[in-house]
Amino acid sequence: xxxxxxxxxxxxxxxxxxxxxxxxxxxxxxxxxxxxxxxxxxxxxxxxxxxxxxxxxxxxxxxxxxxxxxxxxxxxxxxxxxxxxxxxxxxxxxxxxxxxxxxxxxxxxxxxxxxxxxxxxxxxxxxxxxxxxxxxxxxxxxxxxxxxxxxxxxxxxxxxxxxxxxxxxxxxxxxxxxxxxxxxxxxxxxxxxxxxxxxxxxxxxxxxxxxxxxxxxxxxxxxxxxxxxxxxxxxxxxxxxxxxxxxxxxxxxxxxxxxxxxxxxxxxxxxxxxxxxxxxxxxxxxxxxxx
Numbered sequence: 001x002x003x004x005x006x007x008x009x010x011x012x013x014x015x016x017x018x019x020x021x022x023x024x025x026x027x028x029x030x031x032x033x034x035x036x037x038x039x040x041x042x043x044x045x046x047x048x049x050x051x052x053x054x055x056x057x058x059x060x061x062x063x064x065x066x067x068x069x070x071x072x073x074x075x076x077x078x079x080x081x082x083x084x085x086x087x088x089x090x091x092x093x094x095x096x097x098x099x100x101x102x103x104x105x106x107x108x109x110x111x112x113x114x115x116x117x118x119x120x121x122x123x124x125x126x127x128x129x130x131x132x133x134x135x136x137x138x139x140x141x142x143x144x145x146x147x148x149x150x151x152x153x154x155x156x157x158x159x160x161x162x163x164x165x166x167x168x169x170x171x172x173x174x175x176x177x178x179x180x181x182x183x184x185x186x187x188x189x190x191x192x193x194x195x196x197x198x199x200x201x202x203x204x205x206x207x208x209x210x211x212x213x214x215x216x217x218x219x220x221x222x223x224x225x226x227x228x229x230x231x232x233x234x235x236x237x238x239x240x241x242x243x244x245x246x247x248x249x250x251x252x253x254x255x256x257x258x259x260x261x262x263x264x265x266x267x268x269x270x271x272x273x274x275x276x277x278x279x280x281x282x283x284x285x286x287x288x289x290x291x
Contacts, residue, residue, distance in 0.1 A: 008046050013075055015042035016054060020072040023062045096279055097126040099134040099144040103218040104262070107238040109145075112286050119282050123275055131196075131217070136267040142276055143283065144265045158263045162237040162289035166199055166256040169239055169248040171228040182251050191230035193221040199233055203256045222248075237262070237289050264288075 018028035019039060029036040047054050054068035064072060100109055105127055116125065128134060134141040136156075145161065152158045168187060178186065184204060192200055192212035200210050215221040218234055225232035226247055236255070242248040264283050266276070 008049055009042075012042045012046040012049075013079075015039045016046050017072065017075050017079055019043055019055065019062060020064060020068065020076075023064070025062065094122065094275055095124045095126055096120075096142045096276060097128060097140055098279070098283075099128040099130065099139065099141045099146075101131055101145070101147065101218075102129045103222070103235075103238055104145050105129040106219045107222070107241075108287055111241065115286060116279075116282060120275065120278060123279070125279075142266065143280060145262060145283075145287070146265055147260050147262050149260050150263070152263075152265065155268050156265055157268050158265045159284060159288075161262045161264050161283075161287050162235070163261045164258040165236045166203060166233050166258065167236050167250050168203070168231055168233055168252045168254070169243070170225055170231045170251050172246060172249050174228045174230070175249070175251055178251075181253060184252065184254075187231065187252055193224050193230040193232045195221045195233075199256065199258070203233055203254070235262075240289075 014032060015028065015038075018031050019025055022028045022031065025039045025043075026036045029039045032039065043054065050071075052067045053065050054071060056063040056065060098109070106129075109127065128139070128141065133146060134144055136142075136144070147164065150158070150160075170190075175182070175190075182190070188204060188206070188210075192210055194200060194210070194212050194214040195218040196214075196216050197218070201207060204210075212230060213224070215224065218238070221232045222234055222238065222242075224230060225234075226242065231251065232248075233256075236243075239248050243250065264280070264287070266280060
């Protein structure tokens with residue numbers, strides 16, 4: 001088998017295939033949008049490479065030699081495979097990747113998926129739920145939602161989605177025998193659920209270690225709160241639906257707003273990407289709770 005780097009040039013094969021179908025250099029040139037002389041030269045170079053004549057030149061056109069007829073069948077099949085593969089790639093849904101924290105994915109993005117797919121029905125959205133900050137280039141991420149302070153490099157575009165406003169919430173079944181609003185003293189005596197952010201000491205203004213189970217993800221602490229296992233301290237944006245449905249209730253009026261907020265982030269680009277722009281605007285319209 002001939003090594004691929006020694007195969008005839010693609011231009012020569014295209015010129016031969018078009019000429020073989022049309023049996024005319026002029027007609028092949030019109031199809032390929034080049035000059036008749038360029039087609040004839042490419043075919044001649046191919047014949048010299050192969051060491052055989054592919055065509056018989058006639059006064060009013062061309063005729064394939066026996067070797068040319070056999071070669072044309074195989075070259076045509078190869079171009080058909082290329083055309084089918086290219087069409088398959090072009091017809092695949094375009095993929096956009098959004099990187100979010102697991103809690104944002106579960107509590108905010110997932111409940112809005114039906115609306116998203118109405119807006120972008122032809123897009124295959126890939127969600128990366130991770131606490132790690134994604135690299136837009138290495139991880140092939142298009143958009144990210146991240147908890148951070150507003151310190152972004154010049155190559156990034158960022159929009160505030162919502163602040164990190166923390167409130168204490170619990171299942172109404174857990175606190176049904178307590179006052180509607182408990183005091184800080186009562187709160188410290190209740191089972192507290194901790195996540196990796198460990199904001200309870202700051203919220204309660206207590207500098208000693210607090211008892212209670214620790215979860216590595218906020219969404220797990222919220223699941224435990226929904227199950228009546230304790231009091232969770234969480235961002236208000238994550239539990240809007242639970243508060244409205246009274247699956248969770250705020251048990252103390254205090255709120256704690258931290259410096260880091262949740263931002264929608266993407267890499268600045270000079271190349272227009274309509275689908276990415278639509279997804280970006282959809283996130284701003286549906287996930288923005290900053291106003």
